Amino acid sequence: MVKRILCQGYLWLLLLLLYAPIFLIMIYSFTEAKVLGNWTGFSTKLYSSLFVSGTHHSLTNALLNTLSIALIAATASTLLGSVTAIGIFNLRSRARKAISFVNNIPILNGDIIIGISLFLLFVSLGIPQGYITVVLAHITFCTPYVVLSVLPRLKQMNPNIYEAALDLGATPMQALRKVIVPEILPGMISGFMLAVTLSIDDFAVTVFTIGNEGLETLSTYIYADARKGGLTPELRPLSTIIFVLVLVLLVIINRRASKKKEE
């Protein structure tokens, strides 16, 4: 019993440590002070100023860019990754190994190498850097994760179900749509979620591929902000809102999943 409490205690302590900075942001989102850590009384002014259009035009823009880049990149890499996973699954072991090796490169390389290598690519090819190059870069480092999420689903699948669909009169495309896609859908969804997460959280790759035409994502905005000496106070309520939204979303998904299991 004592052992259990000790173990649980350790987990919660670790979580507390991990969440301490986030809690700090959340608490200080309810005060007006410019500097984080300075309490000047409770206020929701930062929240209201975040939502008043025009005041923080560049921040809202950066947020919208971050979200749209994440959605486009995640959608593209989910499609590309799923198609690739099905292809890899049908390959003989040697070709499969070769492609898996290439697939692992962006995962292991580290952001900075991906960023610099793509920067050199765009520069050498004379491609102007901006929104499109950032999206392409994000697809580059997101797709491998989608492939890795979808492949296990294919491996778990009863190999006969595709044949069973053909046997029952489905064309290969129908069999794919009606049997294989539903089977790998959970893998595609988790791959998509992962891609969105990685894309939103990314800073290193974005900063090398975004160019200097004034395009900003949340990451580059904050970085520029931080280098100027301080964090825009409105980032505190913004982070709080994102965090709470995700938390709620996850709780709902979890509830649904466990409910489905019970049924």
Next chain:
Amino acid sequence: MQQSSYIIEVNGVSKFFGDKMVLDNINLYVKKGEFVTVLGPSGCGKTTLLRLIAGFQTASEGEIKIAGKEITQTPPHKRPVNTVFQKYALFPHLNVFDNIAFGLKLKKIPKQIIGKKVKAALRMVGMTDYEYRDVNSLSGGQQQRVAIARAIVNEPEVLLLDEPLAALDLKMRKDMQMELKEMHKTLGITFVYVTHDQEEALTLSDTIVVMSEGKIQQIGTPVDIYNEPINSFVADFIGESNILNGIMVKDKLVRFAGVEFECVDEGFGENMPVDVVVRPEDWYIFPDSDASQISGVVTSSIFKGVHYEMVVNANGYEFIVQDYHHFAVGERVGLLVKPFDIHIMKKERVCNTFEGELVDETHVDFLGCTFECLPVTTIAPGAKVQVHVDFKDVILQDNEEDGTLTGDVCFILYKGDHYHLTVASDWGEDIFVDTDDVWDNGDHVGITILPESIKVTQVVES
């Protein structure tokens, strides 16, 4: 064109996976409404044959016709056949109803009719009221019933079943066997059933096709196959058998285990080596007396529920005998067999024969290796030769490195006083070995042939 009376025609079909031949010139004709079972050990090519008929793979050579139409290259979704898979292959994201309705929906059949047909199919397999159950919540037997319903609801001309009962437990398997037989009668369509279970094949089929190593060994009714096995493989695979080497002294007289027996077979020629098969239940066993054709001592006796299974050692040969009467171990007994219960089979081979090439006077190449042989003076070096090696002269060793070449034991036949092994050599050719040593199926062995055991003869150019 004349309308063929066969629903399935397999003409000279071979299938290669890379260099490996899994089906070797298969010819099979199935009549409409027949229940045909393809029976054989694992790896004999039976599932590949079924998959060629279903269209999941295409034949390397030969042609397949269904209902008179050539369909060798037709994709599976355009063939009038449906398959029941060993592991059910139900679609996990669909419920029972949607699984069964899958094929009908693809054919754009009106909803009402689909509902009726699905209900009828469920009734057929005894699963009424299961429509909206999640397939993952069903037991193995229930899943297989749904899989059968899903196939028959499309009213195929031919139902292909790939070891459909293999994943079920014994009791469930027996029940399902009876139901399948009933279903076959009611539906009146052709069933092609693949199994490695000889008892299942004997119970269910109108016709059994015994396969081994990619070739059809025998086609016949269950009774034919059981009573008149065409070779020792079939005899050994179907039911239990005593298989011994014998000599056909003359018509209707065979000599084995040191004794001459009357039999009913003729036309083998005089003093021809043959294989003799006697089923364990065909021996009469009694206290030794004048009536004994051969007498011996009981060395083991096991109660099998209805009968006793005893091993009798007589003249140095072991016989398996089944009888309702019990004889204790050590008892002296006499054995007798009726002439028509002795099955004589022509020997497929009497010694190993290999194609080879003479290297020099004392060396010959065959099985991909160079063997030393006794001096050969009558044949010029470099000539193509035939090499003969007696079964008993092939030496098998545990330690693979000791052998000239290596191979895997792939078939074991007990012949009363010794084992007759088939060894698949790594060179690709089979080598047959008679030995007193006990080997297991799948043993990896070294193979040695001594110079004095190798007989070399010139190939006569024709």
Next chain:
Amino acid sequence: MFGTIRLFLSSRKSWTIPYVIFSAVFVILPLLLIVVYAFMDDAGHFTLGNFAKFFAHPEAINTFVYSIGVAIITTVVCILLGYPAAYILTQTRMKYASAVVVLFILPMWVNILIRTLATVALFDFMNMPLGEGALIFGMVYNFLPFMIYPIYNTLQKLDKSYVEAAQDLGANPVQVFLKAVLPLSMPGIVSGILMVFMPTISTFAIAELLTMNNIKLFGTTIQENINNSMWNYGAALSLIMLFLIGATTLLASDDNDPNEGGGLW
């Protein structure tokens, strides 16, 4: 010939073609460009000068070695903190455990830079100096989930009968852990090491923020050079890091395939 090509295109094997092309353009070619730039001077001629410059620069080498040190310390701390956490998680009830695993990953949804700045604020708040301590804390804070998750995955898939067999053969709890559980969870630890060590060694920006620009890591050095249009030198430094990453991966995957079992995802 034509038939074979058509067969290949109609089979689903050909579905890898788009990704193969994509990877060739956006993964392989860019990496080759790093190599090309690294061996090129401003005028576009072949040179080893970029590497000579690195080895002649004690400051750059110092940063490099220091970065490796920070990455090693971060990785070790992550193992020490993360392994027990993963182990405890596998011992708790399933439903609850998966929720806690999510809790460990959730902070990733708050932008990495905001998290880092919040860490800075936390250190300020508690009146602790920003320096190496803050740097390690920030790194561990950012990468700990990448250690916990693969270890948790491996431990969860671990067949309990191994543990029971070890107990049955007379091992006490400590021996069971050391002789059965730990060796069997090695694949997870190796994936964790790869997932923590690699990103740590290549981080930039985070270090500057955490130490008020007092400590510079190798990643920052590379970024500064690229930003100052010293592409060739930057590429050479990247190549050195790439070499380090390759060596680490090779070392780690020697007896462990990151795709099998212990993988992160």
